[in-house]
Structures are given as C-alpha cells and as structure tokens.
Amino acid sequence: MSQLTTFTKAQKAAAILVAMGKPSAAKLLKFFKQEELKALVDAARVLRTIPQAELEKIVAEFEAEFTEGAGLLDSSDKMDTLVSEHLSPEEMNALMGKPSMKAGDQSASVWEQLEAVTPDRLAAFVASEHPQTTALVLSKLSPPLAAKVVVLLDKAVRGEVVKRMVSLGQTSPAALRILENRLRAQVLAESAGKDTSAGHSRVASLLNELDKDALDEVMDDLAATGSRDVEAIRARLFSFEDIALLSQRSRVSLFDGVSTELVTLALRGAPGPLAEAVLSAIGARSRRMIEAELASGGENVPADEILKARKQIASTALRLAQEGVVELPNLQQAA
Incomplete structure (x- = not known):
C-alpha cells in the first residue's frame, strides 16, 4: 500500500516545503496563518524518510515543480530549521505556544525579561557597576546575550569581569534581590517605557531593500533633519557592498553556507576589490568554479536578478550578526 494515501494534507504540504529548500519556501511561509504554520510543524515532526517516488507523487498532486534529487528527507529537523530561520523569536514563541518574554512582562523573572533588552542597554548599566556586580549580571544571562555584552565592555575592565565570573560563588538572596530590583527599575522600566529598537529595525528593514546609492541618499536626508536615530538605524544597515568592510573571519562565516550559484550571480558586474573580498573567503575549488563561470560571460x-542575489546575501549577513556569528563593521565610521 502506498504511503501517499496515509499522508494528511499538512504532511504533504510540509514535505513539499522541505523539498523546495529555504529560499523558495521562505517566500511562501509569510502567506500561512499562525495556526497553519503550527500544523505544518506538527505534521513534519511525525514524518520520517520519504522515498523519492512518494515525494514525486505528492508534488504531482500539488501540480508543482521541485528540484531533482530531493531524495530522503529528515522532515522534522529541516522544517524546524526552515521555520526558525524565517520567523522572529516572538513569532516562534506564539507558534509553539510558548509565552512571549518582553521587557516589562511582570509574569516573567527579571532575568527572563532581560533577554529582550538590547546588549548596549545592558552594557550601559553595568559600565558604572563594580566588576563583581557586572560578573554576577553576566552569569545570570544566556551565553549568547552575555557574550554580546562582554564585547561592549571597556577593555580596561573586561578581563577583570571575566576573571570574577570564573571564581563567582554563591550570592546571598538579599543581595540578589537588591540587584534584581535595581535592574527592574533602571533597565527594564526604561526599556519598557521607551523602546525604539522595534522602530529602528522596521526602518532599517525598509532601507536594506534599497540599492546602495538610494540607501545613502535617504540616510543623508535623515541626517539632515537632525534625527537622533541616525546612528541606531545605521548600525542595522548592511548592503552587499559592505562585505569588503567585514573581517576575514566574518566573511568566511558568512559564505560558509551560501551556494556557489548565488555567489556567482551576486558577483556579476561587481568591482574588482569587492569581488576579491568575497572570493578570498571561499574555498579554492569553489573559487575556481565561480571565476570560470564569471569569465564565461553573463x-x-x-x-534585478543580480540585485536580488546581493540582497539575499546581505540579509544572511544581518541574520548571522544577530546570532553573533558575524561581526558587522561600524558603518558610520567606515563611511
């Protein structure tokens, strides 16, 4: 008996999305309602391997096309990755039925609420604190957030703080309550009262859709208005041309998961220094393939296809920067 008859509609849809791959499937995810996304994730969890023949029947039923060679699919893991990479943490929490942790949410602990606070806000708080207090705060944060705060600390105290974290012992409940109250009053209250980071991200997302020249022009216009948000917005901007400003380590991390086809398309017509910055971060074999393809014409x-490829790579850089994998340059100073 064919497995096809035992698949639910949600399972078939999940199988097709996984087979399509991230770029194509990501375009479709935004059209699903929240309950439909949850049904897709739940359906993918019960799928195991799907033989090629069965997958072809599913695809034929939906009258769609898919890339040859999809083969056997680990649907659960791939669907989790696919959804998590294209939904915000807030949307993922809502999708999976988890409570949303926001600054000022009194139902969550102080430390849970701090996870929604920006690293620079936390760094500003601990900058005037004793290294022992800073070490305690960092020890209570998640490793990704604590790492982002550490790199923002003054070099003169950074080593001392890390040293104290190593030897940090038990903290009395009374002292911990005092610290939590101060964090609640000085960090969480201000963050909840005036959190413009969402606005900065919203504007930056819009501007990142522009080409380099148009983006620079709009930013100049914004600066001319005397807006105090220029620096915060600029810190969230990144274009394909800015790849040359990344460190070699960040460039290698960025292109580690980018296909050679996408890199080739993005490098069409790129200036020599920019192309070299990209190619120097890619393995020798892949570089030869890309250079040969570029030399063959195009x-x-x-x-618009070249621009789309460049925007996709820039978006990947921004996502990896949020995850702490890639360190973006200070674009304002580099400009």
Missing part, C-alpha cells in the same frame, strides 16, 4: 543576466 551579459544577459537581468540586473
């Missing part, structure tokens, strides 16, 4: 490649 004058008929639509400009």
